[in-house]
Amino acid sequence: MLAVAMILxxxxxxxxxxxxxxxxxxxxxxxxxxxxxxxxxxxxxxYGVTRGLFxxxxxxxxxxxxxxxxxxxxxxV
Amino acid sequence: MIIVCKQWLNTVxxxxxxxxxxxxxxxxxxxxxxxxNRTFLAIVLTLIASVVMIPGMATYLPLHKNDAIGLPTLFxxxxxTALFIYSYMARSITKVWLVMSALILIHIACIYFxxxxxxx
Amino acid sequence: xxxxxxxxxxxxxxxxxxxTGILLFxxxxxxxxxxxxxxxxxxxxxxxxxxxxxxxxxxxATTIEQYAEKVGPAYLEEVHIRLPSTRNSETxxxxxxxxxxxxxGGEEHKGTVYEFHPLNWSLVTxxxxxxxxxxxxxxxxxxLAHFHADLHLGRPLGFIxxxxxxxxxxxxxxxxxxxxRKILAQLFTFRISKTFSLMLNDGHKVMSVWAxxxxxxxxxxxxFLGLATxxxxxxxxxxxxxxxxxxxxxxxxxxxxxxxxxxxxxxxxADIIDISIQxxxxxxFDNVSIMGYGDQNALVYISGDGSDQLGGETLVYHGATAExxxxxxxxxxxxxxxxxxxxxMFPLHFGNFGGLLVKSIWAILGLSTALVPITxxxxxxxxxxxxxxxxxxxxxxxxxxxxxxxSCGGVVLATVALFIAQLLFNKVMPNQDHTDxxxxxxxxxxxxxxxxxFIINQALALKAIVLGSGLLMVLIMPLDALLTxxxxxxxxxxxxxxxxxxDLTMLFLGTLLLVVYSKMTQKHRALNSMPISTxxxxxxx
Numbered sequence: 141m142l143a144v145a146m147i148l149x150x151x152x153x154x155x156x157x158x159x160x161x162x163x164x165x166x167x168x169x170x171x172x173x174x175x176x177x178x179x180x181x182x183x184x185x186x187y188g189v190t191r192g193l194f195x196x197x198x199x200x201x202x203x204x205x206x207x208x209x210x211x212x213x214x215x216x217v
Numbered sequence: 218m219i220i221v222c223k224q225w226l227n228t229v230x231x232x233x234x235x236x237x238x239x240x241x242x243x244x245x246x247x248x249x250x251x252x253x254n255r256t257f258l259a260i261v262l263t264l265i266a267s268v269v270m271i272p273g274m275a276t277y278l279p280l281h282k283n284d285a286i287g288l289p290t291l292f293x294x295x296x297x298t299a300l301f302i303y304s305y306m307a308r309s310i311t312k313v314w315l316v317m318s319a320l321i322l323i324h325i326a327c328i329y330f331x332x333x334x335x336x337x
Numbered sequence: 338x339x340x341x342x343x344x345x346x347x348x349x350x351x352x353x354x355x356x357t358g359i360l361l362f363x364x365x366x367x368x369x370x371x372x373x374x375x376x377x378x379x380x381x382x383x384x385x386x387x388x389x390x391x392x393x394x395x396x397x398a399t400t401i402e403q404y405a406e407k408v409g410p411a412y413l414e415e416v417h418i419r420l421p422s423t424r425n426s427e428t429x430x431x432x433x434x435x436x437x438x439x440x441x442g443g444e445e446h447k448g449t450v451y452e453f454h455p456l457n458w459s460l461v462t463x464x465x466x467x468x469x470x471x472x473x474x475x476x477x478x479x480x481l482a483h484f485h486a487d488l489h490l491g492r493p494l495g496f497i498x499x500x501x502x503x504x505x506x507x508x509x510x511x512x513x514x515x516x517x518r519k520i521l522a523q524l525f526t527f528r529i530s531k532t533f534s535l536m537l538n539d540g541h542k543v544m545s546v547w548a549x550x551x552x553x554x555x556x557x558x559x560x561f562l563g564l565a566t567x568x569x570x571x572x573x574x575x576x577x578x579x580x581x582x583x584x585x586x587x588x589x590x591x592x593x594x595x596x597x598x599x600x601x602x603x604x605x606x607a608d609i610i611d612i613s614i615q616x617x618x619x620x621x622f623d624n625v626s627i628m629g630y631g632d633q634n635a636l637v638y639i640s641g642d643g644s645d646q647l648g649g650e651t652l653v654y655h656g657a658t659a660e661x662x663x664x665x666x667x668x669x670x671x672x673x674x675x676x677x678x679x680x681x682m683f684p685l686h687f688g689n690f691g692g693l694l695v696k697s698i699w700a701i702l703g704l705s706t707a708l709v710p711i712t713x714x715x716x717x718x719x720x721x722x723x724x725x726x727x728x729x730x731x732x733x734x735x736x737x738x739x740x741x742x743x744s745c746g747g748v749v750l751a752t753v754a755l756f757i758a759q760l761l762f763n764k765v766m767p768n769q770d771h772t773d774x775x776x777x778x779x780x781x782x783x784x785x786x787x788x789x790x791f792i793i794n795q796a797l798a799l800k801a802i803v804l805g806s807g808l809l810m811v812l813i814m815p816l817d818a819l820l821t822x823x824x825x826x827x828x829x830x831x832x833x834x835x836x837x838x839x840d841l842t843m844l845f846l847g848t849l850l851l852v853v854y855s856k857m858t859q860k861h862r863a864l865n866s867m868p869i870s871t872x873x874x875x876x877x878x
Contacts, residue, residue, distance in 0.1 A: 142694070157525040187691055188645025190681070195691050197550055198698045204524075205547040205705060209540075212529045248341075248348045271572040280673065286577040286585070287675025290569045294560040298507040305349050306342070331576050 145182035146199065152176035153204045157211065176200065251310045259304035262317040266324075267297040273324025276331040343516060350512040351717060357505045358710035362745045364502055365710075367485040368555075369703030370752055372688050372696050373839075376424040378478035380835045382759050383427040384821055387833040390455050392422045392614065392622070398607035400458045401431065405630055408433040408449055413630040414594065415448075421455030423623040424835075427476070428452040428461050444583075475772045477755040480779065486563075489776075493567040500563025506556035509710075513545055520546050534719045541712035544705040551702045552709070558686035589668060589679070592626050592638050592651075600633040604656035612659060613639050613652050620644055633657050640667075647690050648680030714741055739790035739798075746802035747786025751779045753809045756843065757816060764820045803854045810847025814840040 152175035155168050163169055183199070184192030249255055274289035300317070307313045370378075380386050397418065405413055412433040421429040434448035450469040452462040464472070475483065487495025517523070524546060527539045545552070561569070574585040604627055613622060620641030629635040635656030642649040646666055653662040668676035684690035688699025718741070721727045721734040758778040762771040790798035817840050818824035823833045825841070 160526045160528070162521050162524055190647050191645055191690055194647075194685065195695055195698075198695070198702060201548045201551055202698050202701055205543060208525050208527050208543045208547065211525070212527050248344055268568060268572050271569060272576040275573065275576050282577065283588070283671045284673035284675050286573050287589070287673070287679070290565075290573045291561065291675065291678055293564070293569055294504055294507055294557050297504050297560075298511060301504070301508055302349070302511060306345055328576055332579075 141182055141186055145179045145186065145196075146203070148175050148179035148182065149196070149199055150203050150207065152179060153200070153207050157207065160208075160212065249305060254310050255304050255313070258310070258313050258317060259301050262314075262321070263297060263300040263304060266300055266317050266320045267293055269321050269324045269328070270296055273327045276327040346512045346515045350509060350516055351713070353505050353509050353512070354710055354713045355717065357502055357509075358714045359741065359744050360498075361502055361506060361710045362707045363748050364485060364488075364499060364559075365555075365703055365707035366745075366748055367481055367752065368559075369700045369707060371482045371485040372700045372703060374478045374482040375689075377696075377835055377839055378481070379426065379476075380424050381839040382476040382478050382763075384763065384823075386421070386424045386427055386455055387823060387831070387836045389832060390422045390424060392420060392610060393458070394607040394610035394614075396458050397429075397610065400453065401606060401627075401630070402603075404431065404433065404451055410631075411435045411437075412448055413632075414597075414628070416627040416630045418625040418627075420623055420625065421453075423621055424455075425623060427455070429455050429458065432466065434466065473772060474770055475775055477759040477775060480755065480772075480775050481752065484779075496563045496567045498563075500560050500567070503556045503558075503560030503563055506552065506706075507560065510545075510549065510553055510556060514549070517542060517546065534716065534723070537712050537716045537719060541709060541716060544709050544712070548702050548705050552706050554685050555703070555706055558682050561682060562686060589671065589676075592628065593636070594628045595632075595634040595636045597629045598633040601631055602633040602635075602657040604630050604632075604635045604637065605659040606637065606656075608659040609637050609639065609654045609656070612654075612661070613641075616661075617641070617644075617650075617652065620650060627656060629656070636662075642689065643692075646680075647684050649684075711741070711745060735795070739795050740787075742790045742795055742799045742802070743787035744783075746799060746806075747783040747789075750786050750802050750806045750809070751783040753806045753843075754782045755779055756813050757809055760813070760816050760820050800854060800857055803850060803857065807847050807850030807854055810843045810850060813843045813847070 152172045155172035155175065156163055158164065158168070163172070179200075180193065180196040183196040186192060187195055271289045271293060274292075275286045278285040278288065280288065300320075303316070304313050307316075397420070401416060401418065405416070412435040414436055415432070415434040417430075417432040417434070419426060419430040429452070431451045431453065432448055433451075434446055437445045437447055439445050446466070448466040450462075450464050450466055451460060453459065454461055480489075483489060485499075487499060489495065490498060514520070523539075523542055527543050528535050570582055570585060574582045578584045578588075606625070606627070610622070610625070613620075621643045622639055622641035624640045626638040626640075627635060628638070637654040637656045638651050639654070640649055640651040644650050648667045651665050651667065653665065654660060655662060666676070666680045668679040688696050688703075714737075718734050718738050721729060722731060727734070755775065755778060758775065759771070762769075762774055766774075786798075786802055789801065792798075793801075814824070817836070823831050823836060825837050828834060828837045
C-alpha cells in the first residue's frame, strides 16, 4: 500500500506539471489533485491520520522537488 | 581569514547603511530609512518585547492554565518573526518605537499586577 | 504589493541570508545526519550493540532490586531505566533518585547513575547524578547530535545561537514567500540547460517552495527547542509558577509521583515489562520510570514509540500488582491544546515517528534546508561577479566564495572523516574515551578545509573536498570489514543489519559524490567559459 501511495503521489505531481509550469488544463488539475487526495488517504490509512498526513506532506514535498529537478523545464517559462 | 571576516562585515553593513561609501557604491541605498535605529529595534527591542510577552500573555489569556502558560511560549517564534519584520517594513520608525514600547509596558504591567496580587 | 515593499523584503531576505547562510548550512547539514544518530549511527559506532539485544525482563528486575538495596530507601523515589534493547546508547542506564529538603525550604534532587553492559548487565560505571550529567563523553554519533543542537558551545550560548538561527530561518521563509509571489506558476521551473546562475536561481526556488512546509516546521521547532530551556521556560515560569521552573516542568511532564504509602511491597517490574511487550507488540519500549520503587503505591511508566500516536505512548501500571492503569501521551494527557502541540513538536523536528522511511525523507529534506541558503549565497556571489556596477569589489565576492567552499565543504568532509576516525579509535584505543580525539579530528579537518581555498585555487579546493569526502565515504565499508570483521557477506551470521546498512548507504553516497567529482572535472572548463546572462538572473528574482 505504501508503494501505491508513493506512486499515486508521483503521478499526481506529474499530472500537475506541464513542461516546467503548473498545468492550465482543468482536467489535469482535477486529476492531479484527486490522485494526491487518494495518496494522502492511503498514507492516513497506513500510519493513522496525524502521522499519515505529515508523512504525505513530506513525501509530496520530496517527490515534487525530485521530479522538478529530474524533468527540468523543456521550455522557458 | 581575518581579512575575509572584515570584508564580510563590511559587505553586510555597506549593503544597508545609507552612509556607507565605497569606491563601487556611489549611489546611496535608500531602501531603509533610519537603518541603525531599525536594526536596534529589530534585534534588541523585538527580543525584549517577545520575551516579556510570554509571562505577560499568561496573565490575560482566557484559556485553561496549561494553555495560558504554554501557548505564549509556543507563539514566541511567530511573535519574534512578526516584530522583526515589522521593525524593518513599517514606514514610520516612531510608530515601531511606539508599538514596541506599548507591548513591553503593557505586558510588564500585567506581570506586575499578577505578581502583586492586585487587579488593575 | 508596492515595489518599494518588495524591495525592502528582498533586501531583508538577502541580508538575513548573507549573515546566517553559512551557519544555517552547518546546522541543517549536521541535522540531516543527526536524524540517524539514534539508534542507527549509535549502533554503527559501538560494536557491542551491533547485533539485536533482547529485553531481559528478569535480568533487569533483579539488577534493579540488587542496586536498590545498595543505594538505600532515600534514593528510590524515582528509578529511571533506559532499556538497552532500543540500542539508543552503548550501555543500559539506571538512575536512582531521591528528593531532599534544602535549608532554604527548597527541594534538591540527588541520585546515583549506574551504567551496565547492555547484554550481561555487569556494572560499567557508577557516578552521582551531577557528575554524570556534566560528563562530556561522545562517540561520533553523539558528537554530531550535540554539534547540531548547540555547536558544542554549551549552554546557554550554543542553544541561543541555534534557536536564533531557527528564528532567522522563519524570517527568511516569510520574506521569501512574499518576494516569490508567483510560487505556483514557478513550482516546476528548473532550467538546467540555461546558464549556471539561472540554474542556481531555479534550484533555490524549487527547494524553497516545494519544501516550504518542512522548512517552516524545522525553523519553528528548532527555534523552540533551542530557546526552550534558556529563555522560554524561565519566562513562562515567571508568573505562573513564581519563577519555579522545576514546578512548571513537573506540571507539563507526564510522569507523576504517587502518594507514598511507606508500606514495603515489591514492584513487579519483570511482569510489567512482559505484559507490555505482549499487549503492545506495535511499540518499541525504550524507557521505564518507577515512582516510589518498592512501595505499595508505586507507579510504573513504560514508554515506547511506533504506534499511531505522534509523540509515542506511555503505559502506566500499578507497581505492586502489575495492574494496567492507563495509556497516555507524553504531554497529551494535559488539558488544552498545548500538550498536543508539544507531543508533535519533538518527532516533527527529529523525524522519528515513522521508521526509516520518514527518517530518510527528513534527512533529504533537511539537506534541502541546508542547500537553500547556499544556493542563495552562490546566487549573490554570481550576481556580484557578473554585475556591470557591482556593490562590492570582485575580490570581496571571491573571498566570500572561498569562505563558502571552505566552511560548507569542510563540515561535510569533517563529518565523513568522523566515520573513519571512529573505526580507527575503536580499534586502536578500545574501551577508552574517544571524546578528545573526536573533537580534534572534526575541528582539525574543518579548519584545514576552511583554510584550503585561501591557499590553493578555489576550484581546485572544492574538487579536493568533494574527492576527499567521496573517497572517505567509499572507504568506510572496507575499513569496517577489515577492523571489525563485520561485512555484507556475514551479515546473516553476525546480524549486524543496521551497521551494514550504514556501510552500504555510505558506499552509495560516496560513489555518487565521486560521480559528481568526475562530472565536475569534465565540465569545469566548459562551465568557466560559459557566458553568464545577468539579465536572465535578475529576471528570475
